[in-house]
Amino acid sequence: MLPLNTLRVLCSPRALLHRSWLTTTRQCVYKTVTRRTSTCGPKEDTWHGNKDPKALGKERRRIYSPNPGSSNRSYCAGQVQLNCWSCKQPLDATSPFFCTSCNVIQSPEEDASYFKIMDCDVTFTLDTHKLQKRYLQLQRSLHPDNFSQKSGKEQQYSESHSALVNKAYRTLLKPLSRGLYMLELEGVRTDEGTDSGADSGFLMELMEINEAVDEARTPEDANKIGRDMKGKLAVLTEAIDAALLEGELQAAKALLAQMKYYANIEEKVKEKLSEFM
Structure with missing residues (x-):
């Protein structure tokens, strides 16, 4: 595990100002990590300290689960065949909300991950534009207003789906809540990122x-601080992604704690700017 003292030094505000900080962080992560996989998945893959960081992109799919919503702990589990509650026909796993035979809404899969619900890759650097597009699409089809003339069961399912989609969207949209949720999926407890x-x-x-x-007296003063925070958060995002890719969950947890502090300051800057309007 990456020593906490090392994280404190690397994640100090001064260190975050330099792009070389990210390279140092990744090198530390690469040298300390041996990725573990499920016994029913691929064989153990050891990552060496001299691995070229530029090769990271080529290895992403080897670490993150290719199936949205599944994790390294359960990706080899057998699939359970379910039937539509209305027409009794087998349900299509690729269409989790409606029966492809009769087009009736189905009951929510309560234990499905937010990544599966939103049809997103299980990655910290997910495509937020795709996420937003998926959210709007689901809300158009699942909104309770569309089921006002349907049966009570369909109305109930619609309300449950809509609430679950809202929660999944809010969680995955922001990097901090997304990262904490990814740790939660891996069984790592966090105290609200602190x-x-x-x-x-x-x-x-x-x-x-x-x-x-x-003490900022002009919008320019506040904006300067805001730009600094955006820079620090961008570098932290890359470092957290690297830690999660390597399975360094405690390192990712410590980096997310740093992210929360900077995100709070960024919000404070926005509030300060509103005072000048």
Whole structure:
């Protein structure tokens, strides 16, 4: 596991200003990780410290599950054949919301992951434009208003589906909630993304940034801080993606804690800018 002291140094606000920070972080992750896989999946694949980071993109599909909604823990599980509650015909696994035979809405799959519901790749750097498009598509077809003349069961299923889609969309849209959810899928508990053991020096720098936001007297001053936060969050996003790709869940958890601090400051900057309007 990547030492927490190393994370504190690498994730300090000063270090985040430089692109070389990301390379250092990835090198540390590569040197400490041996990926484990399910006993019914591919054989154990050991990642060596001298692996070229540029090859990362070529290896993505080997680590993330190719099936949205499944995880490394369950991707080899057998599929259970289900039938439509109305016409009794077998359901198509590729159409989880409606029966392809009679077009009747089906009961929600309560244990389905949000990635499966939103038909997204199980990746931290998912395509948010595709996510938004999928959300609008599902809401148009599943919205309760469309089922006002249907049976009580169909109305109930519609309401449940719509609520579940809303929750999945909100969770996957933002990097922080998305990352925490990915850790949750892997059984890693998080306290709302906080890190009670954060370095005092790092917290002091955060206080200084917060004071700078409070003392900003012009939109230009606030915008400068906002740009700095966006830069830090962008670099953190890449580092978190690298950690998750390598299965370094505790490293990803610590990086997500850093992300929450910067995301809070970014929101504070937005509030400050609204005061100038």
